[in-house]
Amino acid sequence: MPPIAQDTFLHTLRAIVGDAHVLTEGDLSAWELDWRKRQRGKALAVVRPATTEEVAAVIKACVASGISVVPQGGNTGMVVGSTPDASGTQLVLSLTRMNKIRTLDAANLTVTVEAGCVLQTLQQACEAQGFLFPLSLAAEGSCTIGGNLGTNAGGTQVVRYGNTRELCLGLEVVTAQGEIWSGLTGLRKDNTGYDLRHLFIGSEGTLGVITAATMKMVPMPAAMLTAFASVPSLDAAVELLGLAHKTLSAGLTGFEVMGDFALSLVRKHFPQQHIPFDGEDPYCVVLEVSDHDSEAHARTLLETLLEEALQDGCVLDAVVAESLAQARALWHIRESIPLAQAQEGLNIKHDISIAVSRIPDFVRETDAQIAQAFPGARMVAYGHLGDGNLHYNVQAPEGSDAEAFLRDQEKPMNALVYDQVDRYNGSISAEHGIGSLKREKLAEHKSPVALGLMRSIKQALDPQNLMNPGRMLKP
Template sequence: MNPLLERLRAIVGAQHVITEGDLSAWEQDWRKRMRGKALAVVRPGSTQEVAAVVRACVEAGTSLVPQGGNTGMVVGATPDESGTQVVLSLTRMNAIRGVDAGNLTMTVEAGCVLQAVQDAAEKAGFLFPLSLAAEGSCTIGGNLATNAGGTQVVRYGNARELCLGLEVVNAQGDVWNGLAGLRKDNTGYDLRDLFIGSEGTLGVITAATLKLYPLPAATLTAWAAVPSVEEAVRLLGMAHRELGAGLTGFEMMGSFALSLVAKHFPQMRVPFHEQSPFCVLLENSDHESELHARVQFERLLETAMEEGCVTDAVVAENLTQAHQLWHIRESIPLAQAEEGLNIKHDISVPVSRIPAFCRETDDLLRQAIPGVRLVNFGHLGDGNLHYNVQAPEGGDPPAFLRDWEEKVNAIVHDSVQRSGGSISAEHGIGSLKVDKLPKYKDPAALAMMRAIKKALDPKNLMNPGRVVRT
């Protein structure tokens, strides 16, 4: 009998300590890149239970892997293969603790699914703007632990900018209640920002106070064909000037990325992808009226077409059409998976340097791999590209991944570094990039990160081997 397991059963209930049966939902990452083995999956139902679980694991010298919806892209929330780690699943902690309409905030538990938070905010008459493809299954705790981005960062910022406070269980099992929801609190180090983006390596986020916004009077979506990345960047500048804060989404998609959607999901009608090398998806959220929003949009697109940075465009006539356009964009990763194994990148580059980055990196990859197919799409509005690499048509995808992944990563990441960018824009570091970070992170910054990890988690029991190695 394992005394730790017995203690954990006493804390959360025997039915919430899972050691047998199919544990793949917790032990395998979403992309199926890794399958680990857990000592147990523990599902606490309250912050007090999380704290007790952490204390029990610390006393036993057992490491913990905090986990939300397990939708991460960098293998940051799955156990290793040792069979000695406890997966701490927060999905039972899914309560909306309250909405403070006067303060424009909502306090929710870490296991709340993002879509449930969006719906609760809308029911209360507000907008919670964090939006990403996995919103039906990812959780707020995971969103904050990875500082998730999504499609509306251009207006509202990453998850970090949408959070005013946290409740955290630290690596000693103590509870920090920082849920006050203050917009100004200048009383020392910003612990909230320290835990956001730390991927569970410093403590366990159990609840958060989130920013809310008034619901817009109208939200319109447009799809535009552009002749080049340079013209897409020029259109972005025009959209900022014309729409101001109303510009809430600006996505760029290469024609090959869109052709994969048309190929694998033929029921979708993908505008302009056969006639244009790139398309852009724009969203305009207006607080005056739909008429005002439409006039702004049409003026922007007319000017852009006159100046040659847009060759064709369509504005969604209703909400259904808008959803269909966004669904095309969100289906690119699924279509790419249907096409076969591929090499993914989540990079950010200053927007002004993106055209040069794409030209240089495209050329380097095509020289190295004749026939390589580039799946370039992402959040151009905030400089975040999902610059993915597909094997040549008719090739062997598993062999391509085995033979080329490290070489391709080096080409892309070196080009990112030369462009003054980051090798991880919104997906985090996890275990996939932890050994690459020392090459691309400033040495002084890396030393400070290691010092923080050692200070807050001296026994290295909180998600060890992720983000930074000590």
């Protein structure tokens, strides 16, 4: 863009959102650097609108000038999907000022919230009214609802409540042409044509800008209990999961598995945390039961489950949290694994999904292949076993140059793991999305028919390719 045209464009943006909310100078790393510090881009400007109407006006200005837009929430993504490229020609549209909870409808069990609202803020607002907003993940103190919807985030309670998609009843979206679609009805039944919200959920900002959403709430359970158990193998963890479904039924809300090396990183980098067992067992599980009867009823069910599991040998030892503080401490162990990995150094992440029944065989087989092909590689396996989502990550060999390992081994490592995922009829992305890191791999592992349909949708809704270009789909 010529300097004069750029000045005119920036002047237009300042007239829309105010001078203080168009950032072009100073340290913009909070918007230009991705959470994993894998890539840093350069923004033409960072624009922070306060209303949906301002978002629409900004998009129209971008359309008129041919400027591409990168929508951004809390910038906590794992696949470099919400930061600008290095060209200095892309606009970062930060939605963090749009953080209001508009309405809470107790009778309809819904809450309408703006896209920039931090997830934890929404959780607390619902709790204050006696409701549970059941999306929960490690980044909940900084991630935003718009980003959760844009990536169809999962988290730790998918077993009972589903991904973000299942929690959403309606959207407000600014299209790639700057028009506003208001679909915040909160209806559970609406068969009037294509369900447009599902196009935008999980689209990673490539089709339009989600500015608000109507989300489901549920009544706050009478009790939520957490248990932490050591298990002799992944097969035993799957067996325990089956027993949990049988004993707890819909009361089972979360079921997470953690390999011993993943937990050893927490011990190393966060020694103040108390992990119940000494690390001699290969895997541990944290599980949660919710009960609308009473804490006594929930505890009876959970103790019945663990007693049967101990007798069957699929659990070696177990503890049940005796207080909310203890429960939070147990969950904090699981949530600290990504941070401990980051402290240990650069690593290769695989956010994959496999049918639960096949995960033990997948891990055994793939671990062996990696050990042979990449001697010394350290496997950091953990994740949402209850819904088949495994974070199958790889740390560089101890004492090695992590940057060199990442540079030289990431591509062949990904090829090995994703080929195995294909063999097991799984998915190369379960909850983190595609972004730019997995764009090439999506083209290799998604069917040509599916890719063709996706490109047709992109072309129809964003014919100028201005919405987060280069993400998800290859040009």
